Amino acid sequence: MSEKMKVVAIVDDKKVEIKEIKKPVAHPHQIIMKVHGCSICTFEQRMFLGVAHVPYPFVGGHEVFGEVDSIGSLVDPKTYPIGQKIVGRLLNACGECYYCRKGESAHCVNQNKIQDDQFEIAGLGGLAEYVALDSKQVFKVSNDTTLEVGVFAEPLACVLKSFEIGRPEMGDDIVVLGGGIMGQLHILLGKMNGCRVILSEPDPVRREHAMALGCDLTINPLETNPVEYVKSVTEGRGAEVVFNATAIPAVAQQAIDMTASLGRCIMYSTIMPDKPLEVSGKMLHNTGKILTGTVNPSVESFFKASNMISKKIVDPSSLIYSTYDLDNAQKAFEDAIDPKTMRCVIKFNGK
Numbered sequence: 322m323s324e325k326m327k328v329v330a331i332v333d334d335k336k337v338e339i340k341e342i343k344k345p346v347a348h349p350h351q352i353i354m355k356v357h358g359c360s361i362c363t364f365e366q367r368m369f370l371g372v373a374h375v376p377y378p379f380v381g382g383h384e385v386f387g388e389v390d391s392i393g394s395l396v397d398p399k400t401y402p403i404g405q406k407i408v409g410r411l412l413n414a415c416g417e418c419y420y421c422r423k424g425e426s427a428h429c430v431n432q433n434k435i436q437d438d439q440f441e442i443a444g445l446g447g448l449a450e451y452v453a454l455d456s457k458q459v460f461k462v463s464n465d466t467t468l469e470v471g472v473f474a475e476p477l478a479c480v481l482k483s484f485e486i487g488r489p490e491m492g493d494d495i496v497v498l499g500g501g502i503m504g505q506l507h508i509l510l511g512k513m514n515g516c517r518v519i520l521s522e523p524d525p526v527r528r529e530h531a532m533a534l535g536c537d538l539t540i541n542p543l544e545t546n547p548v549e550y551v552k553s554v555t556e557g558r559g560a561e562v563v564f565n566a567t568a569i570p571a572v573a574q575q576a577i578d579m580t581a582s583l584g585r586c587i588m589y590s591t592i593m594p595d596k597p598l599e600v601s602g603k604m605l606h607n608t609g610k611i612l613t614g615t616v617n618p619s620v621e622s623f624f625k626a627s628n629m630i631s632k633k634i635v636d637p638s639s640l641i642y643s644t645y646d647l648d649n650a651q652k653a654f655e656d657a658i659d660p661k662t663m664r665c666v667i668k669f670n671g672k
Contacts, residue, residue, distance in 0.1 A: 329448040329650045329667060330378035334371035337650050340378065342441040345453035347393040352401055352459050354409055357672040358468040358644065359447045360384035361657040361665045362476070369654045372593075375443070382447025383411040386462075386471030387669075396456050406464045408474035408630075409454045410623045411445045416457075427482060427617040448650075450669045457620075460627035469638035470630055472666055473506075477637065478618030478626035480506040480589075484514070485622065486615050487562040487587045491515030494560040496551055497536075498576055499567035500527030502640055502664055503589060507564045508536045509635060519560065521547040521575075526661070530639070542572075551579040558582070564589050570596035580610050588614040644668050 323343040330340045347353050365381035367373040389405045392398060401407075414426035421429050446452050462471060480503060489495050493516045497507045500522030511518040512535040519538045520531045528539040540550050551560055559581035565573055566589045573592055577600060580586040600612065618626070629635045642663040645653035650667055657665040 326450040327647060327669075328380045328442065328446075328450070329382070329647070330380050330442055330444075331365075331368050331375075331654075332378045335369060335655075337369070337654055338378070339647060339650065340442070344451050345440065347391050347396075347453065349393040349395040350456055351393045351453050352396060352407070352456055353390040353392070354385065354387040354407060354452050354454055354459070355390035356385055356387040356447065356450055356452060356669040358386050358472050358666045358668050359449075360472045360476075361654060361667065365448070366654070366658050370658060378442050380440075380442045380444035380446050380448055382449070383445045384472050384475040385409050385411065385447040385452065386466070386468055386474065387452075389459075390451060393456075401456070401459065401461070404464075406462050406466050406471065407459050408462055408471055408623075408627055409447070409452065410458045410460070410475070410478070410618065410620065411447055411452075411454070412617055413455060413458055414620055424621075425619070426621075427615075427619040432617075448667060460623060462627050462631040463633075466630060467638070468644070468666065468668065468672055469641050470636060472664070473637040473640070474623065474626045474630055475618060476502060476506060477629065477635065478623040479503070479615075480510055481622040481625050482618050483507065483564060483587055483589050483615045484510055485619075486613060487564060487585050489514050489516050489562045493517070493562060494519065494551075494555050494581075495562040495564065496521065496547075496560040496576075496579060497531075498522075498547070498563065498565045498572050499590070500524060500531050501566060504564075504566040505531060505534060505640055505663075506637060507566060507589070508534050509637065512536075513635070516562075519551060519554070521550075521572075524660070533639070542575075547575050548579045555581065560584060563587065566590050568593045570594065570598065574598055577610070577612060580612075582608040582610065585611045585613070588612075640664050641666060 326344040415431040565576040
C-alpha cells in the first residue's frame, strides 16, 4: 500500500483544505524532498483569491525548503545524502527547447508542461509534506540553514535574475517602486552592489523596514511625485536603473519616466490590469533608454541564490511575517493576502 502525505489544496475562492494523497516515490533521476516549509507567494495568493483561474483543487507552492528524504537509483548518494538540506527550483527547465539551449532557462517553453505523473492534484506541488524533484532541480544549502532563510532561495533567485538584466554599477542610483517582499529584496541587493537606493512606497512600515535594510532615500508617492523627486536628487537625469515591483499600470508609467538616458527600466512584476503603456518612440530614439522585463529565476540565478544563502552572504529572514502549522493553513492564506503582511510560511513535517 502506498504511503500517504498531506497537502494544502485551494478548493474554492478563499478556501483551502488539507487533503491526503499518495506520497511520491523517487524515479531513477529524482530526489524526494521532505518539505520543512513553503512560502505563500503572490502566485498562490492570486489562486486563492480566484483572480487566476485554475481548476480546483489546486496545490500551489514553489518557494520550498527542506531536506533529502530519499533518492532514485541513478542519483549519487554521496552528492545528496539523506538529510541534506536542499532548496528546489520547481519550474523544471526542459534543457532542450530553443531558449534552454541559448542558456535562457527562465524562458523555457516547456516548464509549465512538465508534470509529475505521481502527483494526484494539479499544481506546482510545493505546499505538501513531500515533493518529487528531478535532481537537476535540486540545490544544496548548508545543513545549518534555517527555514526562515531557506524559503527565500526562489524569490532571491528571481531578484538576482532581475539584477542581471538591470546591470546596476557601483555608484549608480537605482529606484525600487514598491516595498513588498520583492521590492525589499531588490533594496538588499542594491546596497550589496554599492548603489544609492531610492524607494517609492506608500506604507510607512515598509518604508521603515527598507531603511533598516540600508535604503538611502524613501518617499510616499501619495504625497510626493516620484518622478519629480527622483529627478530632483539626480541633477535632473533620473535613475540609472529602475525596478518596478508593483502591479499598477500608473506606476509602470512612472518607472519609464524616471529612468535616465541610457538607463534601464525593468518591469519586474506582472502588471494587472494589463493596461497598455504610452511610450514615445522618439523618446527611446533620443535617450537610449532600455525598457524590458524579467520573469522566473534561471537555473544560474537559482545556483547563485542557494550559494548566497548557504554561505550566509544574505539574510532575508526579517521579511517573514509569521510561520503556520499545517492545521492553520487557512489562516496563513488569509494573512498572506493582507497588504500589511510580509511572507507567510506554512511548516510541514513538524518543523
